[in-house]
Amino acid sequence: MSILLKNYISGSWQESSSSVTETVYNPANDGVLAQVPLSTRKDLDEAVQAAKAAFLPWKNTPVQKRARILFKYQQLLVEAWDELAALITRENGKSQQDAYMEVQRGVECVEFAAGIPSLMMGQITPDVGTGVETTMLRYPIGVVGGITPFNFPMMVPCWMFPMAIACGNTFILKPSERTPLLANRLAELFTEAGLPDGVFNIVHGAREVVNGILEHPEIKAVSFVGSQPVAEYVYKTAAQHGKRVQALAGAKNHSIVMPDADEELTVKSIIESAFGSAGERCMACSVVVLVGGDRDDLKQRLIDAADRLQIGNGEDKETELGPLIRQSHKDRTLDYLSSGEQEGAVLLRDGRKDGAASGAGYFLGPTVFDEVTPAMKIWQDEIFAPVLSIMQADSLEEAIAIANRSSFANGACIYTGQLAAVRQFREEIDAGMLGVNIGVPAPTALFPFSGYKNSFYGDLHVNGKDGLEFYTRKKVMTVKA
């Protein structure tokens, strides 16, 4: 009998009113970890009422006191680091190293949010007119909802709730139904740190809870991270219901390799970026554009490095490439491999032939296509798996033009030692997060995180001062003495 997860409402674990559940699998061995309830709007409403009741007392809690709870939370998360990383690996499948780094990224969000006393400070200009001064003050907005994907069960929720709560809001998280376990631990530890009941609530589920969040009149803002079609739907629906919304979506990140690139660093970074976390990262490199003539040597080095990757259960210390999240996602990826072959791409490395791909768990070895073109589906769509496409360009201009044709614009990288190329790349590439000689240029919590085009719907990104702006509203008061 696997455990049935409960919702976390007003500081206590509550059974969902729904009898419908979904099974949570360990993707490395197809074992059953838990059952997650697909909660109802009634469950959500209970959480909203709890969050609403907790809002005023929390908003009125002095900002230093709120910060102190975040400091304590940071300490508890650091103490639980290994436990949290192990849980991430169990429910998501990623390697120990990737899970460990994910905890770090989550902790960094809490650390940034703990600086809330100075972030919340207002502004004053004493002489906007004769004897007239204007003051700007910052306030929380109320009950806020967060909807998160499976691929970062700790980091992505931490992009949202620590800053929202630090600002004085109360929060309802709807974690991914495929990786719901970690969220419960995050809630327990926050309560242990001294967070009052009702400030952070979790309602497990899927579409019904999401639609409830988008439509509930008491929820003032929605943060979403997930796939493109759902992000677009969330953005439009939440906006129709008068909410502030930020919706981060899918990606197709290009890495441009200039002729002068340091080959060893380039190969290492691309392999880590394309195949780390089984390619299930919104900042994964999924397309390499090689600039200049014959690059067969570099391609061979990429294949050799891919051959050396240890595929297996992330719980094994040596594992570098874990499983995909579900069999259905693996099947979808296999369809893309067939489509790439049919459309004429050259399969340089076939991950279907790796031993682990035929055992228990949802494994697929690193797969590399060459001679990919913009006409192919494997270039147009986000595959979100360990599948790398290689393209060729005669110049940096052509490489940038290829990347800019993508409907996505999340991240992009360049490998080169030439400053002029870096500058041209920075000015002309259409993507939100750029990397130079680095595989995964994911900004830390201090900076805004997101992209443009089909990779983002909204205005303010997550993290950094954008996060503060998203979760606060301002009053501006002008006084004549």
Ligand code: NAD
């Ligand atoms: P997903 O869109 O399937 O699910 C995300 C959330 O939306 C989940 O909580 C899920 O329950 C909910 N949901 C799914 N379908 C829904 C529907 N029809 N109606 C209402 N709610 C629905 O995404 P995923 O597969 O969990 O995550 C992977 C995706 O997330 C990838 O596309 C990846 O690029 C993206 N992602 C983007 C970023 C970023 O920063 N841009 C970061 C991480 C992940």
